[in-house]
Amino acid sequence: MSDFVLLENLTLAYGKTIAVEALNLSINQGELITLLGPSGCGKTTTMRAIAGLMPLRGGKVWIDGQDVSRIPPSKRQVGLVFQSYALFPHLSVFENVAFGLRLRSEPNLKQAVMDGLEMVGLAEFADRHPTDLSGGQQQRVALARSVVMKPKVLLLDEPLSNLDARLRLDMRTELQRLQKDTGITMVFVTHDQSEALALADKIVLMRDGAIEQIGTPEQIYSAPVSGFAADFVGFETILPDGKGGGQAWRPGAVVLGQGPYNGTVRGASFAGERREYVLDSKIGVVKADVSVAHPAFEIGQTVDFDLPPETAVQLARVD
């Protein structure tokens, strides 16, 4: 079903601060979309509005063909894994996961809770209290607590941010499997672009409370529409064409040691296989990385460089 979740002209504010303005977004049933964007761009605020925790300053929220703008969060059948976990410290892990199921008198409560804990690998922690768990474990309890409710839409606010690299990958795979198995519609917030690229059917790139670009991971990664979008996916050297548009290069595409431009090395760092440089030049800041096989440049040294047109991405806007 298309338009399973529909945000129509959504405007959200905290007092006088407008956090999200006139946002339009359609999410299909069974889709996993990620909201990607820098800190403070309005990702959490948008999620809260979908869940019904935030009064709408303007616009509408539709879920499953119903205008839920005035429906309280308890009746929306939306799940939300909070950035801060928001576990209940007075209840055991089991009771935390059982909280919502008890409220609706789930018949197979014990089984459902244990299945949920099994899924996140915490079955043996059922009797513990959340305060006795690590941050990553708490986050997984929060995930289980939402998933067992089988919501229409599952909102996840940076659910993997406190996990170590390995567990993060495991949970990411687990989430993808869960999503494919249950066909649940998911909105996943992150500011980690590699996570967004790996997980999403569709990426929504946000900037200052508005959508900058929507697209598949491939589109977002290789065809950014603006300087902001380009910078976000690693095209860090931007050359404006003077008419509003321009071109952008990834660090690996910048050629150092020869070429028509030159700049002064401001920063240099060793990154294993490659060395990364930041250069100040007449055309702006240039970020480059070159293989360690090349001779190293010193800070303060003037270096020639080239920006080959064939490796550039064309930008409609450079701002």
Add this chain to the structure above:
Amino acid sequence: MFENRAVGLALTLPAAIFAAALFLVPVGILLSEAFRIDGSWSIGAYIDFFSSARNRTVFLRTLKLGAFVAGVSAIVGYAAAFVIVSLPPTSRGRIFGLVTLPLMISPVARTYAWLVILGRTGFVNQILVNLGITDTPFRILFSETAVFIGLLQLFMPLMIISLVSAMENMPKDAVPAARILGANWFQVFWRVILALTREGLVIGGTLVFTGSMTAYITPAILGGSKVLMLETLLYQRVTVANDFVSASVIAMILIVMSFSANLLLKRIATARKSR
């Protein structure tokens, strides 16, 4: 902290002697007074005290008003505290200041203000008469209602302060999380807010109950001799009748009631928690 305990002990000794000599000893003498009749130990004074119907009325009234004031403070306090903690920090500070303002005004001045408001020609009666609700002004002063109102205003800030600090310690998104999991406001209150603020409720409840029971000025001015409470009765026994035995009995009752209230509330709180 100290290198040896003897030094620590030596340092606390003056304060301990001071407290013992000037507080514990006189209180001990006062309290034991009621247990001695004609040189032998007896609880006769207590039996005498409770065999008087008037004393029983005063005792029950004190208990009742203390419980009511604590109960109503808790209900109003939860609503107020919930609003206060959901405000942005700047207005939260302002409202909080307003709530605690009564604590900074002399209880005598505050109580006399109620005389003005609740009197026969006072503010409340003027409104009632002008609205045509009554022809003859109500007699609010020198009634239990007046004492109740006075005590409520006096002690509610303590409850609000306790509950606000308890709520500030709740995890930030616990309430929204419960809402999303399907809890209505009633369930959110019982299963989350109350559960997480029990300690604050016990502290606030004890302060308000004990405070209401032992307040003197408010019942003296707003209740007068018609609506005696234990504290005003105590004062009356000493100054009017020079009856130190009754005074001692009352003092003991007040102490026992304060401690029992605290124990009872604590018991209730921990019993519900361990479930």
